[in-house]
Amino acid sequence: MISSVNGKLFKRMMMNGAINLSNHHKEIDQLNVFPVPDGDTGTNMKMTMMTGVKEMTACESSSIIDIAKKLQRGLLMGARGNSGVILSQFFRGIYVGLKEMTENEISVDAFIDCLCSGKDVAYKAVMEPIEGTILTVVREAAEVVAAKKGQIKSYEELFELYLTQARKSLSNTPNLLPVLKEAGVVDSGGAGFIKVIEGMEMAIHGVMLESNDSQATGVESAQAKVSGDIKYGYCTEFIIELKNDANFQESDLRSPLSMMGDSLVLVHDDGLVKVHVHVNKPGQVLELAQNFGEFVKIKVENMRLQHSELINAKPEETKPQEKKKFALVAVCFGDGIKQTFTDLGVDYIIDGGQTMNPSTEEFVKVVKACNAENIIIIPNNGNVILSAEQSTKLCDDANIRVLKAKTIAQGYASLMAFDSSNDLDTNYEDMTEAISNVQTGEVTYAVRDTKIKGVKIKAGDYMGICNGEIVVSVKERLDATKILLDKCVNEDSSIVTIFRGVGTPDEEIEELKEHCTELNEDVEVEVIDGNQDIYSYIIAVEA
Structure with a gap:
């Protein structure tokens, strides 16, 4: 006892x-x-x-x-x-x-x-x-x-x-x-x-x-672990300038690095890739990285000898730089979606969302890397908001707002309302209002039989989800998407943005564009190659 x-x-x-x-x-x-x-x-x-x-x-x-x-x-x-x-x-x-x-x-x-x-x-x-x-x-x-x-x-x-x-x-x-x-x-x-x-x-x-x-x-x-020894002894940091930024896939570098060690942080920003990782064989890491581009900076420290606290500073900043007024941080998945958010002014992309929610620590590290007076975090997923909010309590020296953006569509709409000439509170209010004025449609497949709010679902069916609620489940993806659009698009709709996922054919896209104009002949339809998996389509419908 x-x-x-x-x-x-x-x-x-x-x-x-x-x-x-x-x-x-x-x-x-x-x-x-x-x-x-x-x-x-x-x-x-x-x-x-x-x-x-x-x-x-x-x-x-x-x-x-x-x-x-x-x-x-x-x-x-x-x-x-x-x-x-x-x-x-x-x-x-x-x-x-x-x-x-x-x-x-x-x-x-x-x-x-x-x-x-x-x-x-x-x-x-x-x-x-x-x-x-x-x-x-x-x-x-x-x-x-x-x-x-x-x-x-x-x-x-x-x-x-x-x-x-x-x-x-x-x-x-x-x-x-x-x-x-x-x-x-x-x-x-x-x-x-x-x-x-x-x-x-x-x-x-x-x-x-x-x-x-x-x-x-x-x-x-x-x-x-019995003696408190450090498992991976070399803190390895580097920056590479990519040979081909347009074709770079983060997973090509992230996946092998995650197998070599731990404490991996990878940030892809404007043709540069910044990496921090703890490993036992830094030479192998650097050899792998060189396949993607040329080194701008390298730093390797033996943590077993130093036993000192790791300083998580941006490795390329050798001297203090003037702070920006704003930094935007967004959680995204899909190379095309990430690029779109970057094009709209997002400074830091955290890889994650539907299948892999980022940790509080990932938010903290990115926030600390932001050299900005004001930081706005766009989670783009309802299951990410709490982690993002928790990180703000660990970064009390920063002026941070976490948007209640629960979907990629909401995050996308919020960026349209951002104005760097406004103050933080005004931007937060405007972006929050934009979120409230967008409808989110998502199309994916079912993995099991069930029934939700009267909708019968069979494994393998394509489901249309409107604002978080399953509204249709049928065998054909095109049919599911059209019925979903019927629910989302009306006479007040002005813009429909379709993020197309992996494996969606051009002829299907043309049918969906035509269907949107049948629902509202004045609506503007924009198609973005999101390249996301799991969700065939993510649709933002703005009034």
């Missing part, structure tokens, strides 16, 4: 929780309400936990407070997606509770207080909490154990009671959110949270898990 937890056991609990989540993240991805091929809750939560555990294992202290501090910091920086942010805030609340303790052995009652603190901080992270989500699971489980405070004698008993209520709460989420019931799923964030807690409970019982996920290298390396 375990009546108290010290730093060593807490660390094992957190490793086990991360590995259990990692081992089940794909099934959690499949709990996505919409049957689209971009369900990512499990992946976001897994990557959030991996970053936190990696940071935690670098802590050489045996103090549970120091370990929890490192954990919450790593989770905060690594948070991806709404559920990842809420998860990071829950463990931040655990740390807030722990740091008030004076002992290194945390009693059952003290940990109950920490669980309640985790619940409180998680709720505060969301401006408008919605019941039937991970928040409900966290709250109801904490309330049940809090009611039994003083009566629970062991951690085994505590976690059994906590998990029993958490599972009960999760199973009830469809009754709180009708969209879950209609889709036949429970809340994915709550399911992921339970996997973390289950892993922690197994560690209390002495059962340590091994990762069965080949991609969970961060967790595996964290579990193997």
Whole structure:
């Protein structure tokens, strides 16, 4: 029977929780309400936990407070997606509770207080909490154990009671959110949270898990780490001037670099590519990079010898430069969409969106690289907004606004309203108004059979989604897109912008343009080669 937890056991609990989540993240991805091929809750939560555990294992202290501090910091920086942010805030609340303790052995009652603190901080992270989500699971489980405070004698008993209520709460989420019931799923964030807690409970019982996920290298390396050694010893930074900017694909460089090391940051901007990565063989990295262009600057530092804090400055800036009035940051996917946003004045593109939500740390690094008085972040995805907002709290020396742009179409429309001669508040208001005046249409394929708000969906069908709501599901893509346009285009519409995805034929595009003019003969139709995957078409309809 375990009546108290010290730093060593807490660390094992957190490793086990991360590995259990990692081992089940794909099934959690499949709990996505919409049957689209971009369900990512499990992946976001897994990557959030991996970053936190990696940071935690670098802590050489045996103090549970120091370990929890490192954990919450790593989770905060690594948070991806709404559920990842809420998860990071829950463990931040655990740390807030722990740091008030004076002992290194945390009693059952003290940990109950920490669980309640985790619940409180998680709720505060969301401006408008919605019941039937991970928040409900966290709250109801904490309330049940809090009611039994003083009566629970062991951690085994505590976690059994906590998990029993958490599972009960999760199973009830469809009754709180009708969209879950209609889709036949429970809340994915709550399911992921339970996997973390289950892993922690197994560690209390002495059962340590091994990762069965080949991609969970961060967790595996964290579990193997016993001496606090740096895994990748060379901090490598460089800038290259591209030989062929127009044909450059970020993935051609990003993918092999991500396999060589960690802490990868890649920024593609105006014919230059700036890279920061930690590796063991910097020569191989530089040889790879030289295939894409000529070096402008190179910096390699041996971190094992220096043991000094890495300075995340823009490597090309050798002397102070005058700050710009504005810097625009946008999250985009698809080479054509990225180029379009760049052409419209976006200074920094963060690769991500539908299938890979950027972390808080990625936002922080880009914000710190912006040499500007005012920064506007355009998330272009509802699941990215919380991470972006969380980054602003870590960059309190910057004047930042996060637009509530939930789609590429909304972000595109907002850029049309930006005017660098205006002040920050005026631009934010104008861009927000532009978002409210655009309708978003999206066409993608279904990955499973389901029924949502009366629309029957079969796996393989093409779905038309209007402003986040599935309005049609049919076998043919062209039919789905035409019906979607019927819902979006009316007599008040003035501009229809179609971002065409990978594999969309020219003759189909011509039919769609013709259909738009049939709906409104005065409407202006613009087609942009977005080159995005998953979504055949992303459509912005402006009044």
